[in-house]
Amino acid sequence: MRVVVAQHAPSLRERLKDAAAVACVALLLGVPMIGLTTVDQGGALHVATRWPVLAIFVTLCFIGRLLARFGLDRLQLRRRSRPAAVSALRGTGALTAWVGWSCLGVALALPVIFSDNRYVVDTATTVLIYVMLGWGLNVVVGLAGLLNLGYAAFYAVGAYAYALLSTQFGWGFWQALPVAGAFAAGFGLLLGWPTLRLRGDYLAIVTLGFGEITRVILINWTDLSNGPNGIASIPRPTFFGLPFKPDGDTPTFASFFGIEFSPLHRIIFLYYLILALAMLTNLFVSRLRKLPVGRAWEAIREDEIACQALGINVTNVKLSAFAISAMLGGCAGVFFAARQGFISPESFTFNESAIVLAIVVLGGTGSQLGVVLASLVLVLLPELGRDFADYRMLLFGAAMILIMIWRPGGILAKREPTLRYRALSRDGGGP
Amino acid sequence: MALALQQLINGLTLGAVYGLIAIGYTMVYGIIGMINFAHGDIYMVSAFIAVTGFTLLAALGVSSVPLALLVVLVVSVLFTSVYGWAVERTAYRPLRGSTRLAPLISAIGMSIFLQNMVQLTQGARVKPIAPVLIGGFDLLTIDDFTVHLAYSQVLIILVTVALMLAFTFVINRTSFGRQQRACEQDRTMTALLGIDVDRTISFTFMLGAMLAAVAGVLVTVYYGVVDFYIGFVVGIKAFTAAVFGGIGSLPGAMLGAILNGLIEAFWVAYLPPEYKDVATFAILILVLMFRPSGLLGRPEVEKV
Numbered sequence: 001m002r003v004v005v006a007q008h009a010p011s012l013r014e015r016l017k018d019a020a021a022v023a024c025v026a027l028l029l030g031v032p033m034i035g036l037t038t039v040d041q042g043g044a045l046h047v048a049t050r051w052p053v054l055a056i057f058v059t060l061c062f063i064g065r066l067l068a069r070f071g072l073d074r075l076q077l078r079r080r081s082r083p084a085a086v087s088a089l090r091g092t093g094a095l096t097a098w099v100g101w102s103c104l105g106v107a108l109a110l111p112v113i114f115s116d117n118r119y120v121v122d123t124a125t126t127v128l129i130y131v132m133l134g135w136g137l138n139v140v141v142g143l144a145g146l147l148n149l150g151y152a153a154f155y156a157v158g159a160y161a162y163a164l165l166s167t168q169f170g171w172g173f174w175q176a177l178p179v180a181g182a183f184a185a186g187f188g189l190l191l192g193w194p195t196l197r198l199r200g201d202y203l204a205i206v207t208l209g210f211g212e213i214t215r216v217i218l219i220n221w222t223d224l225s226n227g228p229n230g231i232a233s234i235p236r237p238t239f240f241g242l243p244f245k246p247d248g249d250t251p252t253f254a255s256f257f258g259i260e261f262s263p264l265h266r267i268i269f270l271y272y273l274i275l276a277l278a279m280l281t282n283l284f285v286s287r288l289r290k291l292p293v294g295r296a297w298e299a300i301r302e303d304e305i306a307c308q309a310l311g312i313n314v315t316n317v318k319l320s321a322f323a324i325s326a327m328l329g330g331c332a333g334v335f336f337a338a339r340q341g342f343i344s345p346e347s348f349t350f351n352e353s354a355i356v357l358a359i360v361v362l363g364g365t366g367s368q369l370g371v372v373l374a375s376l377v378l379v380l381l382p383e384l385g386r387d388f389a390d391y392r393m394l395l396f397g398a399a400m401i402l403i404m405i406w407r408p409g410g411i412l413a414k415r416e417p418t419l420r421y422r423a424l425s426r427d428g429g430g431p
Numbered sequence: 432m433a434l435a436l437q438q439l440i441n442g443l444t445l446g447a448v449y450g451l452i453a454i455g456y457t458m459v460y461g462i463i464g465m466i467n468f469a470h471g472d473i474y475m476v477s478a479f480i481a482v483t484g485f486t487l488l489a490a491l492g493v494s495s496v497p498l499a500l501l502v503v504l505v506v507s508v509l510f511t512s513v514y515g516w517a518v519e520r521t522a523y524r525p526l527r528g529s530t531r532l533a534p535l536i537s538a539i540g541m542s543i544f545l546q547n548m549v550q551l552t553q554g555a556r557v558k559p560i561a562p563v564l565i566g567g568f569d570l571l572t573i574d575d576f577t578v579h580l581a582y583s584q585v586l587i588i589l590v591t592v593a594l595m596l597a598f599t600f601v602i603n604r605t606s607f608g609r610q611q612r613a614c615e616q617d618r619t620m621t622a623l624l625g626i627d628v629d630r631t632i633s634f635t636f637m638l639g640a641m642l643a644a645v646a647g648v649l650v651t652v653y654y655g656v657v658d659f660y661i662g663f664v665v666g667i668k669a670f671t672a673a674v675f676g677g678i679g680s681l682p683g684a685m686l687g688a689i690l691n692g693l694i695e696a697f698w699v700a701y702l703p704p705e706y707k708d709v710a711t712f713a714i715l716i717l718v719l720m721f722r723p724s725g726l727l728g729r730p731e732v733e734k735v
């Protein structure tokens with residue numbers, strides 16, 4: 001419901017009135033939370049007041065609203081006086097590809113440039129884990145258009161599968177990776193099967209419930225998962241059988257290549273490992289999109305009834321999306337367990353599912369590059385905010401709202417059509 | 432037998448609290464079709480306002496319990512409804528008419544924001560308040576087990592029933608209720624008939640926040656402890672209740688909430704209590720398998 005905005009610029013009086021209204025609301029919101037608080041004194045609560053802080057808060061809201069309104073109006077005026085943006089339609093596909101390739105280039109070069117900075121490589125590894133999770137969830141949310149609020153469950157299944165297989169049965173990383181992935185895919189089928197009749201938000205709550213069930217079971221089934229204490233000393237991945245250790249009976253990575261041992265070797269190896277896994281995921285998903293099943297996912301997203309009418313087996317198509325998404329999440333979980341060396345149910349809360357979903361939606365549902373940009377934003381934002389650690393989650397929440405309002409379709413809102421007429425007629429296949 | 436009766440009382444109390452919150456979810460879903468993830472945190476904000484209110488009144492020397500309850504209820508409802516309004520205005524209204532997922536993400540962001548705001552301004556520790564309403568009735572004793580009905584439980588059930596009656600009246604009989612139901616059916620048509628849709632949606636959010644505020648105050652009286660994380664768990668339970676009963680349906684939300692409360696109470700009494708959340712969700716999934724639009728929800732008819 002969009003109302004046509006009045007064309008005249010608001011007068012100063014109107015602006016002041018508007019800002020005063022905002023300040024009034026800020027005062028009402030602030031009194032019970034900022035103005036008053038309770039402090040524990042000798043076992044009993046006492047009320048403490050913080051009126052000066054409240055006054056500062058209200059003043060800031062007043063000035064902030066005044067400036068923001070002013071800036072937004074100027075922006076709108078400028079935008080309106082400009083001719084319609086035709087250029088935006090031209091050549092974005094090439095630009096996306098260019099940005100994508102340069103991102104990959106930077107990612108490949110990063111450990112070389114920052115080879116002595118453990119923190120940078122570690123953070124980049126975290127970003128890549130989220131990229132992989134985002135690409136995995138994108139299959140269900142972005143392509144098939146089904147909402148999944150319990151993605152952390154599959155992540156947890158993969159992580160615990162690797163942790164148990166390695167600590168109990170001595171399996172290696174590479175042996176466990178496909179098994180854990182298949183296991184997670186099985187869980188995806190288990191969840192998908194009863195929920196396929198549901199649509200929209202019923203599906204959302206069921207997936208959320210499934211995520212919570214998984215977490216509660218992991219906390220309480222102590223015989224299997226060691227409960228809230230988690231599983232520790234999970235073996236780290238090896239470089240084709242060469243462990244990353246200072247020295248040992250068998251040849252280590254450092255002794256085999258005749259270089260001096262450095263703890264950074266493993267970190268850089270883990271970084272390249274997740275980069276390879278993520279790129280494999282990307283390749284896998286973008287190939288799947290060109291297969292009939294991938295086309296069917298996107299068709300179901302657009303119109304389920306039309307798909308049924310065309311004879312597509314909606315059940316199987318949805319199940320395949322769930323299973324493949326779960327498998328990718330499980331593989332990311334295996335890497336997570338191998339990297340941390342310790343996992344506990346704490347790492348797989350609803351917050352994790354929400355962050356991955358936020359990455360997919362903020363990036364622009366269905367956009368592969370958008371996922372990368374959104375994970376960069378969402379992982380780096382709290383990292384950059386470490387200096388004011390108390391406020392970082394507050395700012396994180398606010399940033400989620402602001403980005404959504406700024407670009408409701410996601411950072412890369414343009415939905416790439418997978419089928420292009422010209423490309424189709426030229427070589428008979430997809431681009 | 433006595434234990435079952437006791438759990439029936441406890442379950443109904445819990446169900447009443449869930450019901451007050453579930454109505455907020457189901458109303459918002461009915462009118463704009465989004466899951467308001469921040470609703471549980473609105474309830475949490477209200478519980479904190481109640482803690483401050485009770486402490487302040489005790490410091491001022493108000494010793495009359497009914498007076499204290501009334502004052503805190505009114506103050507908390509007023510302030511919390513402003514929160515409900517502000518949440519809708521800042522995070523959801525700019526996204527009206529965009530994709531279905533955008534307001535959901537914005538709601539999750541708002542939930543994170545509210546939780547951390549309360550943690551920052553009110554502290555991360557659990558806040559216990561001095562008991563407000565002590566005592567109760569001993570109903571009957573069987574084999575040394577006394578069935579106890581606390582005054583606070585009576586209060587919760589009475590207030591919930593009264594509010595439900597008032598609420599049903601508002602929705603069915605008043606002009607706001609008619610506007611609200613009209614917006615639920617067709618927003619464009621309602622706007623064409625000269626009804627301010629934005630204002631109706633704002634009121635819906637405020638009404639939902641008011642009911643959640645009452646739930647927050649009642650829970651503070653009942654349990655006596657509050658922390659910044661309570662909104663998440665209770666919010667999810669209440670949302671489950673709304674889906675259970677058929678989202679968009681008001682009697683359904685109440686029914687689902689009472690069933691949820693009873694399931695939880697009886698599970699805790701007879702089965703391993705650690706798994707009570709598993710039970711709630713497992714039963715929800717089972718119900719949805721056989722009735723895909725909830726217990727009282729109307730099946731969606733989709734036209735091409």
